[in-house]
Amino acid sequence: MIHVHITKEIKRFKGTEKFLVQTDFSVGAVTHISGPSGAGKTTLLRIIAGLVKPEHGHITFEGETWLNTTENLYLPTQARKVGFVFQDYALFPNMTVKEHLSFGTKDVELIQRLLILGKMERFIDQRPRELSGGQQQRLSILRALTTRPRLLLMDEPFSALDQALKAELVPDLKLLLIEMKTTCLVSTHYPLELKGFADFYFEL
Numbered sequence: 001m002i003h004v005h006i007t008k009e010i011k012r013f014k015g016t017e018k019f020l021v022q023t024d025f026s027v028g029a030v031t032h033i034s035g036p037s038g039a040g041k042t043t044l045l046r047i048i049a050g051l052v053k054p055e056h057g058h059i060t061f062e063g064e065t066w067l068n069t070t071e072n073l074y075l076p077t078q079a080r081k082v083g084f085v086f087q088d089y090a091l092f093p094n095m096t097v098k099e100h101l102s103f104g105t106k107d108v109e110l111i112q113r114l115l116i117l118g119k120m121e122r123f124i125d126q127r128p129r130e131l132s133g134g135q136q137q138r139l140s141i142l143r144a145l146t147t148r149p150r151l152l153l154m155d156e157p158f159s160a161l162d163q164a165l166k167a168e169l170v171p172d173l174k175l176l177l178i179e180m181k182t183t184c185l186v187s188t189h190y191p192l193e194l195k196g197f198a199d200f201y202f203e204l
């Protein structure tokens with residue numbers, strides 16, 4: 001179980017507001033995080049990854065403490081072993097597709113498998129600026145999987161993919177997550193694209 005109980009001051013155009021989340025997420029499953037624009041989906045994922053610090057709260061992952069503000073405990077992002085798919089991809093401009101993937105793993109079989117999963121085999125020597133938006137987004141998903149993360153956090157990960165690609169990628173990705181025993185929290189405005197992918201639903 002992932003236990004999350006946090007409060008964070010978030011900036012609104014008219015000042016600040018308290019953002020409170022108190023919930024448990026199932027481990028070994030995919031949870032769809034939904035909510036209107038500005039509800040705090042990105043902020044919640046970044047807090048769980050350790051990229052943003054809340055003022056108060058605690059987060060535990062299968063009994064391991066990641067955050068406890070009362071005891072001043074803060075496990076850094078690298079130690080949480082999470083994979084993150086950012087809304088804006090956050091790729092390295094000077095790295096090729098292959099370099100992005102081998103940055104996370106030396107397992108050539110896994111790299112090959114990921115390239116096939118994302119239909120990226122033909123683009124291994126290309127840099128982000130030479131890729132389409134959908135190819136960049138797929139690369140960002142594949143890169144997050146190279147470390148076989150315990151927890152995969154994905155922020156609008158399929159927004160740039162066409163329907164046909166989504167229909168192929170999403171079920172294959174689900175099977176890989178089950179095989180890797182990776183827990184996944186995914187935010188999207190389009191619940192239909194997570195049909196058969198998400199096991200649980202959490203509304204902010």
Ligand SMILES: Nc1ncnc2c1ncn2[C@@H]1O[C@H](COP(=O)(O)OP(=O)(O)OP(=O)(O)O)[C@@H](O)[C@H]1O
Binds near residue numbers: 010012013040044052
């Ligand atoms: N590091 C931060 N510190 C304080 N406030 C923040 C921080 N990051 C974002 N915010 C504010 O938190 C609110 C929620 O933003 P967030 O991006 O998490 O929403 P969201 O639900 O992901 O929205 P969208 O669906 O439009 O992407 C916004 O009002 C934003 O200005």
